[in-house]
Amino acid sequence: MKAVVTGGAGFIGSKLVNRLVSEGVEVLVIDNLSTGSLSNLEGEGWRLFKGDICDPLPNIEHDVLFHLAAPVSVAESLANPDKYYHQIADGTENVLRWSERMGAKSVVLASTAAIYGDTIDLPIEEERSSMAMSPYAAAKLLAESMVDCSEIRTRTILRFFNVYGEGQGATGGYASVIPIFRKLWEAGKPLTVRGNGEQTRDFIWVEDIVDALIKASLRGREDSQTYNVGSGEETSVNQIVEAFGGEVHYIPSIPEPMRSLACIKKIKKELDWSPSMSVESWIETIR
Numbered sequence: 001m002k003a004v005v006t007g008g009a010g011f012i013g014s015k016l017v018n019r020l021v022s023e024g025v026e027v028l029v030i031d032n033l034s035t036g037s038l039s040n041l042e043g044e045g046w047r048l049f050k051g052d053i054c055d056p057l058p059n060i061e062h063d064v065l066f067h068l069a070a071p072v073s074v075a076e077s078l079a080n081p082d083k084y085y086h087q088i089a090d091g092t093e094n095v096l097r098w099s100e101r102m103g104a105k106s107v108v109l110a111s112t113a114a115i116y117g118d119t120i121d122l123p124i125e126e127e128r129s130s131m132a133m134s135p136y137a138a139a140k141l142l143a144e145s146m147v148d149c150s151e152i153r154t155r156t157i158l159r160f161f162n163v164y165g166e167g168q169g170a171t172g173g174y175a176s177v178i179p180i181f182r183k184l185w186e187a188g189k190p191l192t193v194r195g196n197g198e199q200t201r202d203f204i205w206v207e208d209i210v211d212a213l214i215k216a217s218l219r220g221r222e223d224s225q226t227y228n229v230g231s232g233e234e235t236s237v238n239q240i241v242e243a244f245g246g247e248v249h250y251i252p253s254i255p256e257p258m259r260s261l262a263c264i265k266k267i268k269k270e271l272d273w274s275p276s277m278s279v280e281s282w283i284e285t286i287r
Helices: 011-022 074-079 082-100 134-146 176-185 206-217 237-244 265-271 279-286
Strands: 001-008 026-031 045-049 063-069 106-112 154-160 162-164 192-193 204-205 226-230 248-251
Touching: 001 011, 011 026, 011 045, 011 063, 011 206, 063 082, 063 206, 074 082, 074 134, 074 176, 082 106, 082 134, 106 134, 134 226, 154 206, 162 176, 162 206, 162 248, 176 192, 176 237, 176 279, 192 237, 204 206, 204 279, 206 265, 226 265, 237 279
Parallel strands: 001 026, 001 063, 026 045, 063 106, 106 154, 154 226, 162 204, 192 248
Antiparallel strands: none
């Protein structure tokens, strides 16, 4: 099998590339290296096209397109929406048209639970109406629509919840709570919590994300399907703090969804996928 991974030098993309290569798949990595790094990639069997997904792409035939390349900061998207609509929406359209010409039979899009917005009706099912609260989420919805309408035979959209795992960055606009807390804990500093810490998220291990990506690419049906990829467990920030241990410092809250929880019945049934690691168990492995 020949696969393309856009954003293949990033946090999730590199984990996917390393897994594919270990299983004998030939991989073309497309990445502009603005946030990714070649040091994340292991082994042989992959090659790099350094470039932007909005630009002309090389004439390389492939079977599967894993489309992960995208800026992912909600805050940055509010400040610079044009960047997000261009790189996510325009970039997705360019990659899809190119992949169609190159003969791809399957495409998997990395989307986001951010498209659901703030809701108290949990767990969140895939049929839930979207309520994009940022240009990032709105651009991802556009990308989903483009995949739905693509001429590629098997089209799969995976809506990731809160991803964590080894190698995740703790600085910049893309940082999330787990690597930030880890960095503070390793430095012996207080863990800084906004609000009362009772806000919850559905944390999903990056290796489980990789499993879902690969299973989605192999499902074979000639249709378009959307799946939530989460743990199916609701974990509060205070529970994460307790798992790390140490001192905690509470600061004023900011506007944000208070709860998040994925319904994962569909992906369990149709892709035979289940999460294998809880966030609290993973924290125990790095302590």
